[in-house]
Amino acid sequence: MDLLPFFGDIAPGVVILVIVAAFAAGWIDAVVGGGGLLQLPALLLVPGITPVEALATNKTASIFGTTTSALTWYRRVKPDLRTALPMAGIAFVGSYGGANLAALLPSSVFKPxxxxxxxxxxxxxxxxxALGSVVSLRHEGSRRHHVIAGALGVAIGFYDGLIGPGTGTFLIMTLITALGYDFLQASAKAKIVNVATNAGALLFFVPQGHVLWVLGLAMGAANTLGGWLGSRTAVARGNRFIRIAFLVVVAALIIKVGHDVWVENLEPLFAS
Structure with missing residues (x-):
């Protein structure tokens, strides 16, 4: 008897693995971003799935978790929406543009x-x-502050629509270094912007029919639970915990993306 009839020909073991990865990705995304490091490779294990379908389904699952964690962060940290919301709006547009390009160019072009x-x-x-340990805002309340936030939003939004993994990580780091937020405030704002980047990509992917809905919604439920737990953990543990988790995720991203670059670009040169 098929215990997972709604998933068609996908083996039960693969479905379970993908859903567990979605839960873990939701937790990681809520803390420091980078959940796509787990979720996207897990989706690529699904037989017959195309890279664009994997990216679209990944966004479908992620938007549930990022929305949940954004609401939790907002209730507990109260980030300044005067920066977060305009940045999110511009990131939405950037992500839509990146998603359009994702259907045309291989991600290997950008991975190095x-x-x-x-x-x-x-x-x-x-x-x-000491980076990110305290809030030390640059250009607070000035037009320059919002111009920098907008530039960061469109650039990282474009990246998220195009490739995805590590978006939250890049958002947190740039908010700290360019605008002077601490890890806690940067993380809270990053979640709001990340909701917009997921939505922008889906605005392109959904009408094109790239989303595997049954799998995406099941992953979304797991991602939501992971996002809720992760955001509560991060807020409770504070800056030091977030910084350590941030470094762990960055190291894992370097290993994963570096391996992809080696396999796609360098290994054939040594084999020839």
Whole structure:
């Protein structure tokens, strides 16, 4: 008897693995971002799924978790929406543009740049232990503050629509380094922006029919639970916990994306 009839020909073991990955991804995303590191590769294990379908279904699952964690962070941290909401709106547009390009260009074109960016993020975070420990806003209340936030929003939104994994991580780091927020405030704002980037990508993917709805909604339920638990954990544990988790996720992203670059671009050169 088929215990998972709604998932068609997908093996029960693969369904369970993908749903567990979605729960873990929701927890990671809620704390420091980077949940796609688990969720997207797990989706690619589904037989017959295309890269665009995996990306679209990943966004469908993620928007449930990011919305849940954004609401939890907002209730507990009360981030300033005067920065977060305009940044989210611009990121929405950037993500829609990135999703359009995702259907045309392979992500391997951009992955070497992402590895370099992640290494820089890791080095800066380790070299500056006080980074993100306190709020020290730059250009507060000025037009420049919002221009910088908008530029960050459109750039990272575009990246999220195009590739995805690590978006929350990049958002947190840039909010800390460019605008002077601490890890707690940067994380709260990053969740709000991340909801918008997921929505922007889905605005393109849904009408194109790229979403595997049954799998995406099941993953969304697991992602929601993970997001709720992760956001409560992060808020309760504070800046030090978030910083350590941030470094762990950045290291894992460097290993994962670096491996992809090696397999896609360098390994064939050595094999020939």
């Amino acid at each position: 740049v992402i590895v370099v960016a992640l290494v820089v993020v890791a080095v800066v975070t380790v070299a500056r232990p």
